[in-house]
Amino acid sequence: METLVFLVVMSFVIVLERTSDPSAGVLRGKQEARNLECQRISAAEAHARHPVQVPEPPARATGAQVDALDCQRLYMREGERPARDEMVLSSLRRDVAELVAAARAKVPHEPPLVWHVDAFYPDQAVAAKVAVAARTHMAELGLTVSDRVPLLAAGDIAVLGRLPAQQSYPTACARYVDQGVLGDDHVFMGLMIVDGREGQLHAGLCRRGQWTWLR
Amino acid sequence: MMALLPLVVASLGGCVTVYQPLVGLQRPTVIDFQQDNFAGQKILVRCLPQDNLNRNQAQVLCRKISTLFSNQGADVQTLVPSERDTGDAEAAERLPDLTIDTKVRLVSEQSSLLLGIASVWTFTLVPNVGEYTFAHDVIIRDREGFALATATLQARFIRYFGLGVWGVNGLLDWLVRSDDEKLGGNVAQQDFSRDLYRQLSQLTFTAMMRSRVMHSFADAPAAAPPAKEQP
DSSP states (O other): OHHHHHHHHHHHHHHHHGGGOOSOSSSSOHHHHHTEEEEEEEHHHHHHHOTTTSOOOOTTOOSSOOEEEEEEEOSSOTTSSOHHHHHHHHTHHHHHHHHHHHHHHHSOSSSOOEEEEEEEOSSHHHHHHHHHHHHHHHHHTTOEEOSOOOOOOHHHHHHHTTSOHHHHHHHHHHHHHHTTSSOTTEEEEEEEOSSTTOOOOEEEEEETTEEEEOO | OTTTHHHHHHHTTOEEEEEEEOTTTTSOOOOOTTSOTTTTOEEEEEEEOBTTBOHHHHHHHHHHHHHHHHTTTOEEEEEOOOSTTHHHHHHHHHSOSEEEEEEEEEEEEEEOHHHHHHHHHTTTSSOEEEEEEEEEEEEEEOTTOOEEEEEEEEEEEEEEEOHHHHHHHHHHHHHTOOGGGOOSTTHHHHHHHHHHHHHHHHHHHHHHHHHHHHTTTTTOOTTOOOOSOOO
16 A cells, blocks of 8 residues: 555656646646747756756766756747738847848948838738838938838739739839839838748838849 | 566557657748649758768658658659768759758757666656657758758657556546647657648748749749739
C-alpha cells in the first residue's frame, strides 16, 4: 500500500513540476500553447532578461550547457484577426523601415523633395495603418512628408482596377504626372501587396512619371 | 523482469510525444498549399546533411519537400550535396528560378538520468521525460544567387515515456479533448509537418513574389491575380 501511495505521489510531483512547461499537456491545451512565442536562449541570456526568475549561471561552468526557454504571450491570439493582417502588422515597423531606406536610396537628396505615401491593401483600416507608419517613419528621418494622397479621376481608377499589378502602378504613375498631380519636386511611394496569397509588403516609387519597383 | 518492462510498455505504445512550435512555426500564413501556387516555376531543393541529419535522412526530407512543391505545380529538382558532387550542385544551381537550401540542426537535447532511473524503479508510473529542440534553417535564392528570403523554424518535441502518462493521455484524448486538441498517436508528427509545409510554402511564395517585383515582373505569368485594391 505504501508503495502504491509513493508511486502516485511521485507521479503527481512530476506532473506538477511540468506545469510551468509551456508545451501542451494535461493542464494546457494545444491552442493555448500556440499563443506563446518561445525561443531557446542561453542561461546567461535568460538571467539577463529575467534576473528574478533565472539565477545567474556559474562563471566557470564545467557541466553540461544549460539553456532556457523564453516565452512571451502573443499580443493577438491566433485567429483574433485575419492571418494576412497579422502577418503585415506584426512586422510593420521593420518592413516600413526597410522599404523607406530602399526608397531614399533611389532618389537624390538634393533638392529636397516632398514625399507622398499611400498603401494599397484589401482592408482599408490596415491600409491606413501601413500608410501612417510609413509617413511617421519618414518624418522621423527628417523628410518632408505630405498628408495629401495623389488622386486620379474616376475613369482612370476604373481602368487601372482591371489591370494586373505590374501594369496598373506604372500606368497610374504616368497619369499622376500627365494630370499634374505630382510635380518634379514631388515623389510618391506606394506600399502594397501584389498577390492575395502573400503577407509581405512590396513598395514602388513614382517620380517624374517613372515607376520603380523597390522590393 | 524489470528490464523488460520498458519493452512491454513500448509495445503497448507507452510513449506520448508532444510537439511545440517555437520560433517561426506558429506564425500565421495565408497560402493554401493545396493550390497551384508555383505553376511553371523551376525549384531546386537542396537538403544539406549535417551532424544530426545523415545523407539518407536528408534525402527523405528533400523528397517530402519536393512532393510539397510538385503538388503546387512546380517543376522540382532535389539535391543532397556531398563533397564529391559539388560540381553537379553548381551546375544545377544555374538552372532553377528558385533554390531552396535547408539545414536541420539539433539546438537542444535534455533528459534526466535520475528521472530515467525513477521511471524504471516505478514500473514507468513515473514517466521518463526527454526533450529535443530542432532548428530548420531555410534560405531561398533566385537564379543569380541573391538571397530572397531566410528563416529559422524551430520545433520542440517532448517525449513522455510511461504507462501512466500514456494511459492518462489516452483517457483525456478519448473523453475530454476535441479532435484539434488531441495529443496521442502520431499527432505531433502531423502537426509539425503541417506547420513546416505551410511555412515553407509561404516563405517560398514570398521569395517568388519578391523576385518578380525586383525583376519588374519580367518573368511573371500573364495572368497574375491582381490584388483587390489598386490605384
